Amino acid sequence: xxxxxxxxxxxxxxxxxxxxxxxxxxxxxxxxxxxxxxxxxxxxxxxxxxxxxxxxxxxxxxxxxxxxxxxxxxxxxxxxxxxxxxxxxxxxxxxxxxxxxxxxxxxxxxxxxxxxxxxxxxxxxxxxxxxxxxxxxxxxxxxxxxxxxxxxxxxxxxxxxxxxxxxxxxxxxxxxxxxxxxxxxxxxxxxxxxxxxxxxxxxxxxxxxxxxxxxxxxxxxxxxxxxxxxxxxxxxxxxxxxxxxxxxxxxx
Amino acid sequence: xxxxxxxxxxxxxxxxxxxxxxxxxxxxxxxxxxxxxxxxxxxxxxxxxxxxxxxxxxxxxxxxxxxxxxxxxxxxxxxxxxxxxxxxxxxxxxxxxxxxxxxxxxxxxxxxx
Amino acid sequence: xxxxxxxxxxxxxxxxxxxxxxxxxxxxxxxxxxxxxxxxxxxxxxxxxxxxxxxxxxxxxxxxxxxxxxxxxxxxxxxxxxxxxxxxxxxxxxxxxxxxxxxxxxxxxxxxxxxxxxxxxxxxxxxxxxxxxx
Numbered sequence: 001x002x003x004x005x006x007x008x009x010x011x012x013x014x015x016x017x018x019x020x021x022x023x024x025x026x027x028x029x030x031x032x033x034x035x036x037x038x039x040x041x042x043x044x045x046x047x048x049x050x051x052x053x054x055x056x057x058x059x060x061x062x063x064x065x066x067x068x069x070x071x072x073x074x075x076x077x078x079x080x081x082x083x084x085x086x087x088x089x090x091x092x093x094x095x096x097x098x099x100x101x102x103x104x105x106x107x108x109x110x111x112x113x114x115x116x117x118x119x120x121x122x123x124x125x126x127x128x129x130x131x132x133x134x135x136x137x138x139x140x141x142x143x144x145x146x147x148x149x150x151x152x153x154x155x156x157x158x159x160x161x162x163x164x165x166x167x168x169x170x171x172x173x174x175x176x177x178x179x180x181x182x183x184x185x186x187x188x189x190x191x192x193x194x195x196x197x198x199x200x201x202x203x204x205x206x207x208x209x210x211x212x213x214x215x216x217x218x219x220x221x222x223x224x225x226x227x228x229x230x231x232x233x234x235x236x237x238x239x240x241x242x243x244x245x246x247x248x249x250x251x252x
Numbered sequence: 253x254x255x256x257x258x259x260x261x262x263x264x265x266x267x268x269x270x271x272x273x274x275x276x277x278x279x280x281x282x283x284x285x286x287x288x289x290x291x292x293x294x295x296x297x298x299x300x301x302x303x304x305x306x307x308x309x310x311x312x313x314x315x316x317x318x319x320x321x322x323x324x325x326x327x328x329x330x331x332x333x334x335x336x337x338x339x340x341x342x343x344x345x346x347x348x349x350x351x352x353x354x355x356x357x358x359x360x361x362x363x364x365x
Numbered sequence: 366x367x368x369x370x371x372x373x374x375x376x377x378x379x380x381x382x383x384x385x386x387x388x389x390x391x392x393x394x395x396x397x398x399x400x401x402x403x404x405x406x407x408x409x410x411x412x413x414x415x416x417x418x419x420x421x422x423x424x425x426x427x428x429x430x431x432x433x434x435x436x437x438x439x440x441x442x443x444x445x446x447x448x449x450x451x452x453x454x455x456x457x458x459x460x461x462x463x464x465x466x467x468x469x470x471x472x473x474x475x476x477x478x479x480x481x482x483x484x485x486x487x488x489x490x491x492x493x494x495x496x497x498x499x
Contacts, residue, residue, distance in 0.1 A: 020373035076388065102374035110374045143469040165334075165391055168379035198255065208258040211330050213394045214458065228461035234262060235462055241259035266462075273455035273481075276404060277448045278489040279411070282496050284441040287432040293497030295429055297422040304418060313415065320408040327401035334398060336382030354412055361412075364419040 007037040011044055012092040015056065018103045026103060028094070035086055041093065042070050042081035045107075058107035065221060068157030071098050072107050078162035078219045098162040100171070114158050117174045120200050121182035126193030144189040151184035151229050153222040160216035160226050166209055173209035174201060176216035176226035183229040186236075202237040210234070261326050261348070268323025271316060279316075304365045317358045325351035400451035403444045456481035 011033050018026035031052060033044050042060055049056050060070040063082050070081040073096040075089065086093075101109035131138050160176035167173045182201050186194045201207050207230050216226040286295055294300060303309040325347040332343045385391040417428035431437065460477035493499060 018375050020375070026375055099377070100379065102376045104372070104374055141469075143466065146469060146471055147466065165379070165384055165394075168384065169333075169381060200253070202255045203253045204256045204258065205253060206256070208256045208262070211334070211394075211398075212458065213391065215388070215390050215394075217461075218390060225461065227458075228464070231458075231462035232464065234259075235266070237255075238259035238263045238266070241255075241257070242263065269455055270459075272404060272448075273452040274485050274488055275492065276407070277445060277452055278492045280407060280441060280445045280448050281489075281493075282498070283410075283414075283432060284438075284445060285498065286429055287438045287441050289433060291429060294495065297418075297425045300418055300425070301422075304415070317408065317412060317415070320404065320411075324401045324405035324408055327398060328405055331395075331398040331401055334385070334395065338381065354409070357412060358415065361415045361419040 009035055009037055009086070011035045011086060011089075013044065013048065014092055014094045015045075015048075015107070016096040016103075017056070017106050018097075019055075020105055037087050039086050040082050041074055041079070041084040041086065041089075041095065044086060044093075045081060045095075056107075057105045066155060068155035071157045071159050071162065072096065073099055073162065078159035080157060080159070080221050083221050098158055100162050100164070100168040101158070109158075111158065113171065114156070114161060114175070114178070117178045118156065118181070121174065121178045121197055122193055122200075123178070123181040123185060125185060125188060125191050126196065127190060128192045131190075138190050140189055147189075148184045148187035151180050151187070151224055154181055154184070154224050154226075155222055157221060159219045159221060160224075163215035163219040165213055165215065166211055170209055172205045174206045176210075176230065177224075179207055179210075179233060180224055180226040180229035183233050186233075198237065198240070201233060202240065207233045207237060261322065264319060264322035265326040268319035268321075271319050272323055275316060276320070301365060304362065310362045310365075314358055314362060318355050321351040321354040321358075322348075396450065397454045400447040403440075403447040404451060406440070407444045407448070452485065456485065 013031045013033055014028045015031060016026050017023070017029045031048055033048050033052065035044050035047065039047075042063060045056070045058055046060075049058075058070070058072070058081075060081065061067040062069070065080055065083050068080070071078060072081055073079070073094075074081065074084045075094050078098060081095075095107065097103050097107045097109045101111065101113070104110050127138075154177050156177060158177065161167050164173075164176055167175050179201050182197045185191045186197060210227075210230045212227060212231060214227045217224075217228065220226060282292055282294070285292055294303070304313060329340070329344050329347045333340055337343060385395045414428055417424040432441075456478050459481050460472075460474035463477055465472040465477060
């Protein structure tokens, strides 16, 4: 690592490469990239691709922590490459595709599993149909909004899946982001879809696979706190269970 | 996929976790004092027996033991899995049978006092 | 369309018996789970005490005596340390499971966690008084 007066610095990158056409397994490749200290890791990768090695594959789109495409393991931690600033990484930076997902190519991981799970939990408002468009906007009080707002911040970046050891050990687990989004709609005053979602998330593959490690919340770049959402789903599902089995005369 | 029946056990795990977190350290401290020779007065046979003979004492002892047994059994099951023991069903049966046996023993001992 | 891309995703297995060494936060989680071994054994010890209490004064006195064995003292110190770790981790995460909303605002985590600490301290002092320690 060298630094000059312009705030420029030669950054050593170790990038995990995998070419499905030629490689039996992934291996690290070292690059030395001239960077500005204020850059993020994504800037370094973009410079690398444009100037040093055009064969490197990775996903990115917005460069501003909104699209959720550039999730990768940076020194072993799931991070958005656009949110990981070079100034926070003084030494060699080791970059790998998100843990727990299969590698498509280089830093691109296979997201099919997450997308399928996301669909299963119906992450959209299921309305009772009584409120029509002619009636105008469907109003919500600030209190009703605040109940779910935090969980609505999810950008589907999958960092929580890369952090969750239970997902790594049991890939059937529906996982933090999908269950948090289900919870977000369950908490919405305009939604009546909770029973449908419970069929997916109140299952052994659903919230009950979670053991509350809490890593999902540690790595979430949008402070969604999926661990909180999942514990709340557990509490609500437990209340449901006791009501259904011991007090079935109580109308839910 | 059917809804899970795990809430039965999780209910006792959550309630047990709450009770154990609140009272277990001080109970351990009491028996630690006894273990180091500073036996608290409550551990004289007469006092302890009188406490466990009343309905309130019985209730307190039962709630603490019952919830702690089920709470630890559930957590031990998960701990076994996390350490790589993949025979989850077998582990679950062993743990929950132990917790059930402990619960029955608690009732029997309390009934004898 | 041009030539077909060949898909051959590479799956990295998670080592089932050693995964928790990868991150310090996994180790902290495992430490929390391991508390159940000590608290579980201690619960069995309490049950044993109850059995001796129901068996009469001689049995009870010999039970209290048996607590003073060196192995028992060492176990008690370990159990106390793990029980305290369990309590603190439990209180700290309690707000996640029990969010409180007063009017518009969600209560900060410190309200529910702090409430737990206050109740814990008061209850512990009460039990120590009741047990005749002070």
